[in-house]
Amino acid sequence: MRISVLGGDGYCGWATALYLSKRGHSVAIVDSLVRRQWDEDLGVATLTPVRSLAQRLETWRAQTGKRIECFIGDITDYEFLASTVRDFEPDAVVHFAEQRSAPYSMIDRKHAVFTQVNNVVGTLNLLFALRELRPQCHLVKLGTMGEYGTPNIDIEEGYLTVEHNGRKDVLPFPKQPGSFYHLSKVHDSHNILFACRIWGLRATDLNQGVVYGTMTDESALDEALINRFDYDEVFGTVLNRFCVQAAVGYPLTVYGKGGQTRGYLDIRDTVRCIELACLHPAKPGECRVFNQFTEQFRVLEIAQMVQAAGEKLGLDVEIDHLPDPRVEAEEHYYNAKHSKLTDLGLKPHLLSESLLDSLMNIAMRYRDRIDQSLFAPQVDWRKPHNRRHRTMVMTAGEGVGEAVGLP
């Protein structure tokens, strides 16, 4: 298949682009490289020494003989986005090209507004581009399990059969997202569902859980293919961050009681899920929702697993319970369904000691690059603006102005 990966320079996007290319698909990466800029703005960096996109693509070609096409630009710039659709003629577009950090969106008003405008406009542009230029193309959109929040009922995959006052309907599952970022994904989901309904577009909305891991078979081929490994309080995801903390003897930063339960998956399953969605497209007019995770854990369980793995390596790992900077339930019911991707053939990589060992080894290997001042949470959900200890400049994708018709 011909598959565009929007956001293909990012954490999940890069692993996905390589995997799809390896599997024989024709792949194009569409990316503005702004994720690298955000690291600069926030004064943070990935643990791993990520190469430039050009170097990455050259290495991939040298290692495998496979060429990944590349379009550099911002999808909030419609003309740019449309040109990639016209030129590449994708059968599927995998859309990772959004600001994806909850704390980033909660820094202050500008970051909240930027996150929502950037994500909503990019997705709207994509819907219009597909309708105009490629209506049979399948949209594979990355959403998040965080769209659902933590309701006191089982979480279904996108839709809920409701019986009420003797009548019945199947309705979109009610959403209770927990940050301005998660809200942006809820906005996207509503927009996508509508576009499928009025225009007959075909879409799969993947509500992904927390991703962990960094290596995939493809990125392991050459160090120049190494993936991001974010451990800072803004972009770091919890299991990865705990491994880095353990490696340097920093107490694991559990927020509150640690009873927050979420769905998790290995990045090697992310890439497989994406391919499964592409290979089994939604029907015209269908907006299908898959919950993309393989296991549920409480945050404290994750911390305890990392603690045990660290002790096996001779590390002394403490667990710290910090006041929760987020507004969220620290203990709650959580039971989210996730059978649709398994039905399509997903064989999960469950969280194992060997994976924890390998993450810890990566953390040890790049230990010199670890900046411990990036561990502590600095973004408080309760405050309307947060000053982090590093200077930041607000950036907005230039395309946002174009998209809303500004000069």
Added chain:
Amino acid sequence: MRISVLGGDGYCGWATALYLSKRGHSVAIVDSLVRRQWDEDLGVATLTPVRSLAQRLETWRAQTGKRIECFIGDITDYEFLASTVRDFEPDAVVHFAEQRSAPYSMIDRKHAVFTQVNNVVGTLNLLFALRELRPQCHLVKLGTMGEYGTPNIDIEEGYLTVEHNGRKDVLPFPKQPGSFYHLSKVHDSHNILFACRIWGLRATDLNQGVVYGTMTDESALDEALINRFDYDEVFGTVLNRFCVQAAVGYPLTVYGKGGQTRGYLDIRDTVRCIELACLHPAKPGECRVFNQFTEQFRVLEIAQMVQAAGEKLGLDVEIDHLPDPRVEAEEHYYNAKHSKLTDLGLKPHLLSESLLDSLMNIAMRYRDRIDQSLFAPQVDWRKPHNRRHRTMVMTAGEGVGEAVGLP
């Protein structure tokens, strides 16, 4: 009370500002006057000869001795919006300041993106301004009954008690909006609910039905206080438009079968509902939802009532069934609850022959201003871009650029 009316130069906003002023509240209008610009851009005009906002306010003062304060600017410009909150110190902010036409949002990509960015950013700015400067102030936000769509179950006021697999929760009512405009209101509702939860703000989200009528006791005081009366296919609401069509012998433009059922209310009830919401504020942290309409009608019923009223005046009124330019069910179940405002004391003005007569009389009186070329629908939901017969220029509130951090 001190009440800011954002969008106070518009159709519902102007009537509300006058009513609240008459009732003894201190009122400020905050408006960018962009609604007038959109008329120019689309080549349309209100039936009634609306005066400049300055003339309106001078007339109000001359007639009643009451002064309405006025801030001209765009609420997508945060510094401007914040300055109005600092200067006026409102106890309640009534927020009408959004692009409110479904067809406008469906013209093309630019109008869709503009509608969502304008509405979402304006509301986000307001939430941040209240959190920063006036956390006890009550937000009274205009939503729309169109957020719910037409589910096959009863529509509740904002929240639904769900029993599922033996467990129970009260969740936001699932939304199925029918245009990029209606989607923008759904996005707002999610953002507002979240801000109440994390910051303890107090909000009332009013899901308003289709408003009809134009005269209120206040605007009737002087012709210079006359309200808008939109009858064009973009901004006109259905009952008002039918009355104008009847007045000039143009067949009433029913879309499809006309079985579309919606909630309706008289503009004299809109203003009363707003005051009731202000006088009985939500509690801190509460995001309350009221369904603001008084009666349900099928579109064809509305057409038949207008036909009967026209015939009484000696007019020959035909009903035309046009292909539905919207993607919507032309026959469906609809039963929406609306008891919360009644519980607070609303005494509805139900749709009556005398109201229809008065609307028809206004249409006859300003008959010379009617442009029949504005009746036929020109915006087709199924097309990604629609060319209307008048030239249009895309306008975007300048503040949108500022809001997203652009130069």
